[in-house]
Amino acid sequence: MTSRRPSTMRLSGLKRAPLVPFSNGAERDALADLVEAAEDRPALARRLSKPGAAERFLGTACSLSPFLLETARTGPDIVERVLDEPLDAILDDLEAAARSAWLSGGGPVDEARVMAELRRVKKATAFVLALADLGGLMDTQTVTARLSELAEACLSACVDHLLRAAHDAGKVVLPDPDRPSAGSGLVVIGMGKLGAGELNYSSDIDVIVLYDPDAGIVADPVEAGETFARMVRRLVRIMQERTAGGYVFRTDLRLRPDPGSTPLAISLDAALNYYEGRGQNWERAAFIKARAVAGDREAGKRFLAELRPFVFRKYLDYAAIADIHSIKRQIHAHRGHGEIAVAGHNVKLGRGGIREIEFFVQTQQLIAGGRMPELRVRRTDEALSALIQAGWISEETAEDMRRAYWYLRSVEHRIQMVRDEQSHTLPEDPEELQRIALMCGAKDVEAFSSEIETTLQTVERHYASLFEQEKGLGSDTGNLVFTGEENDPDTIETLKALGFERPDAVSKVIRTWHYGRYRATRSVEARERLTELTPRLLAAFGATRRADEAILRFDAFLAGLPAGIQLFSLLGNNPGLMSLTVTIMAAAPRLAAIIARRPHVFDGLLDPALLADLPSREEIAGRIAEFVDPDLTYEEVLDRLRIVAAEQKFLIGVRLLSRAIDPRRAAEAQSDLADCVITAALDAVIRQIEGVHGRVADGRVAVLGLGKLGSRELTAGSDIDVILLYDHAPGYEESDGEKPIDPVRYYTRLTQRLVAALSAPTAEGVLYEVDLRLRPSGNKGPVATSLSAFDTYQNRDAWIWEHMALSRARFVAGDRDLGERAEAIVATVLERERTPGAVADEVRGMRGLIEQEKPPYGIWDLKLVPGGLIDIEFVAQYLALTAPDPDGPGRGRPTGTVAQIEAYGPAVIGNEATETLVAAHAFYTTISQLVRLCIEGAFEPDEAPAGLIDLLGHACEAQNVRELEGRIEEHCCAVRAVFVEAIGEPDADAGSLP
Known part of the structure; x- marks a missing residue:
């Protein structure tokens, strides 16, 4: 709850009038009424007859609120207290009195x-509370918290009274009759503003009553x-029946499961079964604020x-947003609230109102609360x-939103303070509107x-940015009708105008969607959401x-x-x-195939950090560890590993596609992911092998990555080279398990x-x-070394x-x-002195042999084309074998x-020459990363998706394919020139591969 002010909160501390009376003489008239009501309290009457700042404020407040005036007239004792005592101390006493209302002299009362x-x-x-609020002695947050605490105390007193009465009548047997609620199994769940500790001044309280x-x-x-x-029936009567003393709180039980057919109190198991099987998104939103209050x-x-998994789903949940927004639209339609007015x-x-702020907050909580x-x-303010x-x-x-929320809540309170009515509507009558304005401290209407128009407009703007209104393409664009068997002529013209070359075929495709011929569109709800989405989809694709x-x-x-419901809601x-x-x-049919097979990869796209942060290797390893439980079966572990790896590959690709990361970072991220996946797979394999064959004494394994894995240059479709x-x-000749085998077979099998x-x-x-051909002796050697x-x-x-x-x-x-011992062996080998000419002879021979046996299919074969990636890699490897380490031996x-x-x-x-190779490598990497991400197989410009051509042009700063190919040729010529200068012209006869 909100922290409270110290006990110096007194009306006598007011140095100036924080309110303006409703009219000339209204303050005087209100005080005169109070003097008359205090005829049997002469001291109070004299004080009100010669008012100071506190008394004048009291008179002004009562002039503005008939409810406060009537309360003061009928309760002179509370008037005396507010003029003499700290207000928060009075409130503490009242709350304590409410909580113990079922007792008197240590025993229960009737x-x-x-x-x-x-x-x-x-x-x-x-x-x-009204005086503290109007006097600026207590902020709205504290007022709502105090009201909620009072409601909680009243409900607790009711439940204790009812349980003790039932115990005394022999209907129930309580574990502790002096503490009736303890261990009783009877639960009152506060919903909405009661659960959140944000009750209105004249609010109903929403509760669900459950029992165990x-x-x-x-x-x-x-x-x-x-x-x-x-x-429960008696509880409602105690709380809301109007008597000569008024009422406590109107009590609403309609948020309980299926209220039209369920009793007022429901068993805990029945409630759980309902929510898990039939619970609706609006109920999930309601339970965000739920709290046990009595x-x-x-x-x-x-x-x-x-119930938490029902409220906060494991996956980011955008399906809820359409439901919540539809509720908002229904409210507007039912209540007739159109444009913002005062x-x-x-x-x-209304538009820009409190409910929009709550929906703004709650939908985002539903979307991401499962993972966060x-x-x-x-x-609401804490959620913001x-x-x-x-x-x-x-x-x-x-x-x-926070400022707007508490301002509108304060206005709402003043509307309700006037006559203690549960109203949220500003008066249309000018005089009554002036009353609210004055209670809000404004100088005039x-x-x-x-101020209120500005506030409502601010809320509506932020709300609209989250809940984009469903908009058709409008009359300026034309018809979009997809009913019947025949194409609508105006729709065909509209599709042409949008950019489609075969509008008849497109129209047929969309009719297929609406007829529910796919699994994703079979449900009525899915088709309705897709229908709302279609105009914007067509506009986006047409562009x-x-x-x-x-x-x-x-x-x-x-x-x-x-x-399809989840996807259509999400896109909309x-x-x-x-x-x-x-x-x-x-642009990327390869990625399209991934999301078709694994719709859950969309979850990651909803994370706001997606395009800002690239997870580190440690974070990726943590996500794998969280998802891949080692206690699962071996097959389940491998399947889960494939799921999380596919999702992470997809998200790396999306970052590259949206230019949130550059191709070099994409290569590093793909390599980090591969490291983590290999680690997790190796752990699973070791557990599985040990379960059958036991362990080899002091046995250890290490995987070395080579090729693009070793150089951290993987693409989306790369193989991995390992030893x-x-x-x-x-x-030791055998492992120690149930089926012992010798170490060579053990590690070969592993x-x-x-x-x-x-x-x-x-x-x-x-x-x-996986490619093992770089192991010692290649394909002729053992798979484990x-x-x-x-x-x-x-x-x-x-x-x-x-x-x-x-x-x-x-x-x-x-x-x-x-x-590390293996890396030390590698370092020793690489630091060996070699004759550059002898190494160059070998490199020339290998490059020439590759050109003979694996010629490039064209200029877009960036790996094999003369002057392409192999030339750059061979020069780099030649340098690694012949150049002295600038940092000295053993430095890594x-x-x-x-x-x-x-x-x-x-x-x-x-x-x-160094700059030439580095620039060409960056250029080739950009193309390779995008091509491997977007398509399978060889890249042919005439057959490639148009979107991919556009992506490549943008990434490489080229206007068209011809200019791109020209840039490739320039780099190829420059790289080959460096290769020839450093190593010599490739010659297939100068050397041979084993």
């Missing part, structure tokens, strides 16, 4: 006395439902904890702060109107080149979806995501399992194609080309100590291609 005491307390509390049959206070469980239902609070807390405007339900526990807060911290909204937006191709790709995506309420989806369909090394204590784990196709796809054998081979038997490949080797998974040599060129190039080939 129901009539409970009702009378609660009404006295409520009326007095309302009077004190297992608490055992009812002898016959069959009778529990009726027993507790009778208690009865057995511990049981209530347990219930809400069990007179007659509903500050709660910090968003699971009840109070949490949304800032989570990166969902800016500080400016939060401050605008014009100033008040200006792309080859719009027909893009929308047909989207159609293929829809055809494979198992369900997130314009940025719709734009990104259109880009994917227009698995092992070591173990000498002298390697084979690892390769299968990474590359075997399953229902969840393939992680990576002991560290000593690796050392011997590399120092005695390896070919030059194998040492070139080794220049990109790095430890990626397994035992770090063993990996770079494995990345560019890093090697930049480290060794200036001293060997010169600065200009």
